[in-house]
Amino acid sequence: MTLLSVLGVLSSAIFSGTSLLYTTLGEIIGQRSGIVNLGLEGVMLVSASAGFAVTAITDNPYLGVLVSIIAGGLMNMILGFLVISRRANQLASGLALMFFGFGLSAWIGRSYVGAKIKGLPRFPLPGSSNLPVLYSSLFNFDLLIYLVIPMAILIWWLLFRTRWGLGLRAVGENADTAFASGRNPLLIRYQALFAGGLLTGLGAAHLSIAYTMNWMEYMTAGRGFIAVALVIFSKWNPLRAIVGALLFSGAVAFQLLLQSSGIQVSPFLLDTIPYVLTILVLIVWGGTRRHTAPASLGRVYQGTE
Amino acid sequence: MLTPPLSSKTPPMISMREISKSFPGVVANDHIDFDIFRSEIHVLLGENGAGKSTLMKILYGFYRADSGRILLDGKPAAIQSPNDARALQIGMVFQDFTLIPAFSVAENIALFLPDLDTVVDLEAVSLWIEEMSARYGLRVNPDAMVYELSIGEQQKVEILKLILSNSRLLILDEPTRVLAPHEVDALFQILYSMRQDGYAIILITHKIKEVLECADRITVLRNGCVAGSLLRSNASEDKLVEMMFGRKLSGLKTGKKVIREETALPVLELQNVHTHGEGAETNLEEIDLKVYPGEIVGIAGVSGNGQRELGDVVLGMIECVKGTKHLFGKDVTNSSIQKLRRSLVGFIPENPLTMAAAPFMTVLENMAVTKTWHYALQGGLTMDWKAIKADVENTMERLGFSFSLNIPARSLSGGNLQRMIIVRELTHDPRLIIASYLTRGLDVQSTLAARQALIQARDDGAGVLLISEDLEELFMLSDRLIVLYGGRIVGSFTPDETNYYEVGHLMTGSEVQYASNS
C-alpha cells in the first residue's frame, strides 16, 4: 500500500462525502423545525437529474448547479404542502415523495443516460502545486468541496446564533411555545423545508455534476437514507455532521484501502457500519436521549383552535 | 412585610367586569368582577374547579369570555389572544411550564424578547438576565439547559421571561404547587421586591397559609362566582376556609361507626412507601397506610398533593422506590398491574376518559378490557359477550344506572363515562377498590347511587380507598380519614374525632391546628 493509494482513497472519500454532507445539512434544518423528510432519496434524484440535464444542454455546470438547487427547494415544497398545510403524515408523505422522485428523475434524465458533460471546474488546493504532479492531481477540488465545511459552519451559525434559527428550533421543539412567542410555526416550517431543499439540491448537484459526471436511474443508491442516519448520528448538529460525514465516507474509503491491500473483507459488511454505529449510539444515549432530538419531530401541528 | 393597605383613590390597573364563560356542561365563570392594582399582590383563592384558572386565561387572551369586559386604566381593552395581552404588558405563568427543555435559559428567554436582534447576542441576553436576576433574587445560570433545572428554578426562568419581556402584570397559576417550602419562601421574597417596583401580581392558589403570608388583597371564587373579596387585614383563616368551601361549618359531622376487627388481615398495607415522580408528579414520602376489609379509608387532599400518585402506586403504575406493598398479606411491591387486577382490585381513576377508557371502542368492549381472561372462550378465540352484557346489566340495575352499551365510549357524556367506569370496576365484587373523585360529573341521584354502591361493597367486606377533595363526601363515607399534603400523610383520624376545619387546614398546608384556635 503506497502513500499514493492512501491519498487517492482519501480524495475519493472527500468527493463522496461532500454530497452527503450537503444533504445532511439540509435534512438537519428540516428536522430542527420538526419535519422529517424520508423522501430525501427522491429529492436528490430529481435535483441530480435536473442539474445534469441543464449542464448537458447549456454546457454550463454552474447553471446546472443552480437548477439543481432550485429543484431541491421545490421538491421539498411538495412535502411542505402535504405535511404543513394538509397536515398529512410525515413518514407516508416522505415515502410518496421518494417514489415521485424515482419517477420524475427517470423522466427528466431519460435522454441523458450516458451523456457526457463538462463537470464542475476543479481548482488545485493552494500549495499542492509544489507536490509532484501525481500527487497534486489528487488535490484538485471543485468549488462545492471547498465550500462544504464553511457551509456547515454557516448553517450552525444560522441555527444557533440568529433570531431565525432560534425561532426555527423552537418550532421543532414545541410549536405552541413558538406560537406563543409571536411566531408563525407554519411559515417557519415552510422556510426550513425550502432552505433544506436548497442544500439537498446542492448535494445532489455535486453528485451528478462534479463527482460521477454522469446520470443513471437511482444513482443516489441510498445516499438519502444515509443522510437521515447521519442526521441522527450527528445529534442534529451541523458541526457534528462534518465529523459524521467524514466517518461515513471514511468507512467507504477504508474499505477501498483494505481491498487495495489485499485484505478480504466484504464491502457490504463494511457498508453496514454507519447504520449499526448509529443504532448503537442511539442505544447508548438511551436514557439521556430525551433532549437531543427535536421534541416535536414528526408531529402534526394542529394550530391553537 | 406587608405594604400598607392600598388607598382606594388609586384607580385599578385592570378591571374585569361581569365576566362569564361556560364550557359544555359547566359554567366556569358567572358574572365575575375582579380588580387588579399596581404594586399589589392579589391572591385568587378557591377549590379546584372554582373557575380561577379560567378567569385568568380570559385575562391573558387564552380563552374568550362569553360576556363581560376588561378595562385597562379605565379604558376598554380588547384582548383576543395572548399576543394582545402581552402587548398590554400582561404575562402569565401556566401550571405546565411552556419552557423548552432542550434550550438553555438564555435561549428560552431570548425567544420571548420583543426586540431581539437578527443576530442573537446570547451573551448580552445572559448579562441582562444576570442583572435582573440579581435584582430580584431570581438566581439562575443563564447557560444552564432547562431540563437540568429543578422545578423551582424553572419557575424562576418563567418569571424572568415575563419581566424581561416587559410584563407589568404577572399572573402566576398555582406557582407553589410544585415547590418545596423553602422554595416557596424564596418565591415570595421575589414577589415582594417586584411589588416594590410597581409590578402587579396575581397569584392563583388554594393554600390558605400562603395567602395569609403574601397577599395584599384576596378574592375567593366558589363554583364560578365571587364568594368575596377582601384586604389582607380583614382576612382570617377561618373566614377564608368558610368562603372557600362555601358552607356554614357547623362543627362536627359524624362519620359511620364501624367495628373493625383489628386482628383481620389488612386488604392493603403500604409500609414506608416512597415514589420518585417525573416532571409535575408529586413525590410520595413515608407513606404508611393500612386498609382493612370492610372499611372505607378516605384520602383528603387538594389535587397535586399526591393523591393520584397514591392510587397509581397501589395499582402499580408507579414504582415504589422504597418501601413495600402488601395485598392480603402477600408482598406485591413489584407485581404487575395484571396480577393486581386479577387479585380483584378495582380502580376508578380521576379522569375516566384519559385514564380508563378507550374512546373509540364501544361501551361494552370497554367493560370487558379489565377482565379479558375472565370472559375469554376457547382460550381467547372469542369473547363471551353475552356474559359480559349480563354481568354489566346486572350491576347497572343494582346501581340504577342506564346508558347505551353499543355506542363508542367517546360519545358518552362525562357523567355517563364516570358511570361506565363505576359499573365496570364494581362488577366483579372487587376486594380492594381505589376510587378517585368517585362522584365527579354525576348528578345528585347518581351520586347517591355511587356512594351507596361503595358502602354496599364495604359492607360486603371490601376495602375501599376513597380519594377526594370533597370534605362532605369524605366525612359522610369514610370510616377513617387520612390527609395528604405535599406527598406526605399529615393527619389520620376517624371522622368523629375531627371536623371540616381541622381537615381543611391540613389540606391547605396550614400549620395552625384547630385545637389551638378553640
Add this chain to the structure above:
Amino acid sequence: MRQILNALKRSDWVGQKYVNAVLRYVFMMLFAFLLFGIILLISGKDPIQSYKDIFSSTLGSAYGLSEVIVTMTPLLVTALAVALPSRIILINIGVEGQLYMGACFATWGALAFGHLPAWILLPMMILLGMAGGSLWAFIPGYLRAMGIVNETITTLLLNSVAPMIVSFFVFGFWHSPMDTNKTAIFSPSARLPTLFNTRIDLSLVFALVLLTLFWLVMKYTRWGLEMRAIGGNPQAARRNGIPVKLYLISIMCIGGAIAGLAGMAQVSGFYGVLLANFSRGIGFMGFLISWLAGGSPLGILLTSFVISIIIRGGNLLQLTIDLPYAVINVLLAFTLFVVLARPNFLTQRKEA
C-alpha cells in the same frame, strides 16, 4: 355529475357514507391521472390512448389481470406487516428490511436443503423466512418496549442494513457460477407452486388467509380486544391490566414474521432465486398502502389492487410509448399525493 352527487347526499341510504368515500377516491384518482396526463403530453404522448392501453392491458385480459394479482400479492402481505403493529400504535417502517431478512433466511433453507421434498422444504422455508423477519423486528420492538429507542428510527436504520447482509451472502457465498449478483436457481421443491397456469403463486392464498385472519382476530378474539384497547389509549390499557410491553414486543415480531413471509414468497415464488437488491421498495409501498387504507384489511385489498394496476401500467409505458419504466412512479406518487393531501376522512381513527 353534480346532480348525482347532490342526490346521493340528500338520500339517507345507509351506504351513503361509503358511496361518498368511493366517489371522492374516484375524483382523486382522476385528478392524479390528469396531472400525469400533463407529463405524458410534455413527452409528446397521447395521454388518453396511454390510459386506455394501461387499463386494457391490465384489466382487459385474463393474463393482464393475473399479472396485476402477481404484483399485488407481496404488497398485500407487506401492508399487513405494517397494519398489524399500527393497531397498537407501533410504526413499522422497517418492512423493507424484514422482507430482505426473510428472503435471506428462506434462501439459506432452499440452498442447504434443496434436495428435500417440497412438503418438508417449503414449510421449513416459510418458518425460516418468518424467523428472519421477526428477528429483524425483535430488535426495534424490544428497544421500544423498554423505552430505549423509538421504533421508527430503528426500523428505518435496519432497513438499510438488511439488503447489505443479503448482498454479503449473495456476492460472497451463494452466487451462481454464471452470475455474481444472484444465487443459483432454486430446486423445484423449493418453489412455491403456481396457480391456474399463471404466475400467481401460493402466496396469494397466504396473503388472503392472513388478511382474513387479521380481520377475525381483531374483531372477535381476546387478543384483538386487548390490542384495540392498547391502540385506543395505551395509558388506560396499562391501568386496566393489559400487558402492554409484552404486546409491543410480540406484535412487532409477528409483523416482522409476516414481512419475512413476503420475502420468502418473493424468492421462492416470484423469482425462484435470490437477487441482491430484489425488492426496490415493496416494503415502503406496503407502508404507504397500510397508511392510506387506515390499516383495514378490505382497504388494503382495494388500495393494493389499484396501485398494482398502476405499477403494471409502467411496463406498458416502456414497451409501447418508450418512456422509462420508472416513470410510472410519477403517476403512483400523484395518486398518493392527492390521497395524502386529504387526510381528514381517511385516517379519522388515527393520529390526533
